[in-house]
Amino acid sequence: MRKKVIAGNWKMNKLLNEAEGFITDVKTQVPSYDQVESVVVAPFTHLHTLVQKAAGSDVKIGAQNMHFEESGAFTGEVSPEMLKDIGVDYVVLGHSERRELFAETDESVNKKTHAAFKHSLVPIVCVGETDEQRENNQANEIVEEQVKRALTGLTEEQVKQVILAYEPIWAIGTGKTATAEDANAMCAHIRSVVKEFASEAAAESIRIQYGGSVKPANVEELLAQSDIDGALVGGASLEANSFLALVEAGKHE
Numbered sequence: 326m327r328k329k330v331i332a333g334n335w336k337m338n339k340l341l342n343e344a345e346g347f348i349t350d351v352k353t354q355v356p357s358y359d360q361v362e363s364v365v366v367a368p369f370t371h372l373h374t375l376v377q378k379a380a381g382s383d384v385k386i387g388a389q390n391m392h393f394e395e396s397g398a399f400t401g402e403v404s405p406e407m408l409k410d411i412g413v414d415y416v417v418l419g420h421s422e423r424r425e426l427f428a429e430t431d432e433s434v435n436k437k438t439h440a441a442f443k444h445s446l447v448p449i450v451c452v453g454e455t456d457e458q459r460e461n462n463q464a465n466e467i468v469e470e471q472v473k474r475a476l477t478g479l480t481e482e483q484v485k486q487v488i489l490a491y492e493p494i495w496a497i498g499t500g501k502t503a504t505a506e507d508a509n510a511m512c513a514h515i516r517s518v519v520k521e522f523a524s525e526a527a528a529e530s531i532r533i534q535y536g537g538s539v540k541p542a543n544v545e546e547l548l549a550q551s552d553i554d555g556a557l558v559g560g561a562s563l564e565a566n567s568f569l570a571l572v573e574a575g576k577h578e
């Protein structure tokens with residue numbers, strides 16, 4: 326059985342003292358890491374402090390982006406090695422906001438995915454279609470292309486460890502969630518793409534999250550679907566109680 330992974334993507338929110346307070350509130354209450362992976366994906370400026378604050382607990386810390394190069398003349402960028410050096414475990418790559426607002430491409434996402442493995446970071450790779458693409462019946466094809474391009478050149482073992490996050494762009498921050506059936510249909514499609522692209526074993530192991538207006542009220546139905554292995558949550562991950570309700574829903578006995 327695939328272990329569920331619930332990740333709270335804070336985006337550009339919270340000052341450091343608020344972020345520290347959040348970890349204090351959740352760290353003794355999250356279920357054990359064996360039952361569900363709980364990840365807080367925070368802004369760069371908070372990562373070092375949060376890793377220390379969460380040390381010894383079952384909360385893991387992730388970054389929202391990184392560069393693929395190890396070091397050099399890349400003003401304003403943060404390298405994979407820098408993240409690993411301070412104890413970060415996960416990194417979100419190719420979020421639609423970065424694709425749309427900061428020129429992230431399938432090619433850079435692929436390079437970053439390779440770089441994540443080089444530095445033992447778990448990549449959470451985001452894919453998803455726009456409203457218009459869904460209207461035009463292109464959603465499957467668009468997502469398939471994003472998945473294949475992100476995974477290009479990885480070994481089968483690496484593919485198994487990737488976390489893919491299916492986030493339809495029209496559902497992000499809009500309160501419009503995909504129905505559990507539609508979300509599951511796309512996650513199942515992604516799994517079949519991975520099977521064809523890598524192997525059946527990789528498709529069975531890879532975790533596929535759904536993201537887009539997930540909240541405590543709808544998370545259980547989403548997580549009950551056969552091909553949804555977790556959630557990547559924005560707005561509803563900002564409050565400790567709400568985050569705890571989300572991870573509780575991902576717990577297996």
Ligand SMILES: O=C(CO)COP(=O)(O)O
Binds near residue numbers: 499536561
């Ligand atoms: O983009 C998201 C998570 O990465 C989803 O955001 P919301 O949960 O606020 O819709």
